[in-house]
Amino acid sequence: MISYCSRCLYPSTKPDLWFQDGLCGACHSFEQRSKYDWSSGRQVFRDLLRANKKNPRYDCIVPVSGGKDSTYQVWRVLQEGFNPLCVTAPTDQLTALGRTNIENLKSLGCDYVEISVNREVRKKINRHAFFAVGDIQWPEHLLIYTTPVRAAVQFQIPVILWGECPQREYGAGRPEDAYLKYFDRRVLEEYGSLNGLRVSDLLAIDGVAVRDLYFYEYPSVEDVDSLGLKGIYLDNYFPWNGISNAVISQSLGFRVSETNILGTISNYENLDNYVHGIHDYLKYLKFGFSRATDVACNLIRRNLLSREDASMLLERHDGRYPASYLDRTLTEILAYFEISMQEFDAVCDDYTNYDLFLQDQAGQLTRREDGSPQLAGSYSCLHS
Incomplete structure (x- = not known):
């Protein structure tokens, strides 16, 4: 019960x-x-980005989907005077509204990199994961974490700016993880919705080879350590509220659905x-x-x-x-x-x-x- x-x-x-x-x-x-005192959050955020700048152009990577939260994240970074590189690996089942909102995000004044993995391989993984672990979105859940890290190593940008910490906002995981400051390999493996399915298991799928899985894998320990990678959460520095995120994003051109979204009680996610x-x-x-x-x-x-x-x-x-x-x-x-x-x-x-x-x-x-x-x-x- x-x-x-x-x-x-x-x-x-x-x-x-x-x-x-x-x-x-x-x-x-x-x-x-x-009960948190937010008065110093903005300055701590600014100091962290400045202290970890390596790429002469970009101050951080913002993983984006075009949704209300990532639109707000990009806007917030721009308002703080920093230049983000936006990175996404969009689903192969992208909706028209999803594409509209991605295009709107790109119009905010930022560079944007869209990484499209092999569609046929991804389709095989979607299908396999649906039957194997009951999650047809398994590739998306993995790629939203691994693709920005790959881009960080490639472009030598040490800071990845995530939105809310799920362990805080949704209460999942050990009590001490509600105080997480950084997203790393351990967090991905423990909370990345992998459902016990490992990337190496995908090689059992007919037609999937090692060469197909580059973006599905977290970079090597050596590459991550040499970069000094820090995956930080915006809600450690600014109050986080999905409703206000939606309001701000809509004022910036973000489009919501004309009707309620199936299975939820909102029209904005x-x-x-x-x-x-x-x-x-x-x-x-x-x-x-x-x-x-x-x-x-x-x-x-x-x-x-x-x-x-x-x-x-x-x-x-x-x-x-x-x-x-x-x-x-x-x-x-x-x-x-x-x-x-x-x-x-x-x-x-x-x-x-x-x-x-x-x-x-x-x-x-x-x-x-x-x-x-x-x-x-x-x-x-x-x-x-």
Whole structure:
């Protein structure tokens, strides 16, 4: 049976989440952050970039997707008087809205490098990871971390500027990791959503060779150490708030969806990739919560949404079957990876944690109108 944080709605099934006195790690972290003195953050940030400058042109690398957070990150760096090199490895299932927002980010006044890995190899890895670990976005999750590090070594730029520290914002990992200052190889391997699948395992895929995996691998220890690489988090120096990030980004030309995004309670994130819906649905089947919960919990902590109202919204929006996403049907999205609807449903069944969902007397899942399984107990127990 799922239990929930007494302040937000993070469940006990969330991987790597810890609880103390009924509060989840994310709420404990936010409580501590609210007491932080930000007055020196800006100067510490400026001093760090100046002290670690090697490339005569660029002050840091900002990994970007074109989303609200990376748009805000680039704007913040520019406002502080620094020149970032923006780096991305966009998905092969990039949406039209995602491309629009990337182009908008490029117009802010920065250089931008887009690294496109071999599409056929990436497609094979997407497909393999979907069946092997239930994560069709596995290549994206890895490349967003390894590609900027490769670029840092290539261009001799020691500082990579990430946005929020996930261990802080979402409470995953050991309590001490809520105070992380640097992203490094250890953090990638422990929290990089690899799900136990190693890069070396990809060589078992037919048609994938060592030469195809260069950008999927973290650079050598020697290259990283000689550069003095520091992966820093912007939320160590400036307050972090996804809502204000969205407001600032929209004022800079960032486009949101005209409708709510499937599986969440917002229209300002998960805009760039057609497979977001698939990833979030598998997350729901495995752990009993999904992206809508992540968004709601962040709003609850910031007193922008009550826990009771959030629980009602999550019953309606969290974990929805991804029959379509933005302007494409699930059949169309899966066809790119040569995955049939029958295979998709079979994989979903394989990765479903039946203990988390209602079942009838025959052991069959009780399903909502859209076909997604109904949580046992549901959020209804959290509101009257």
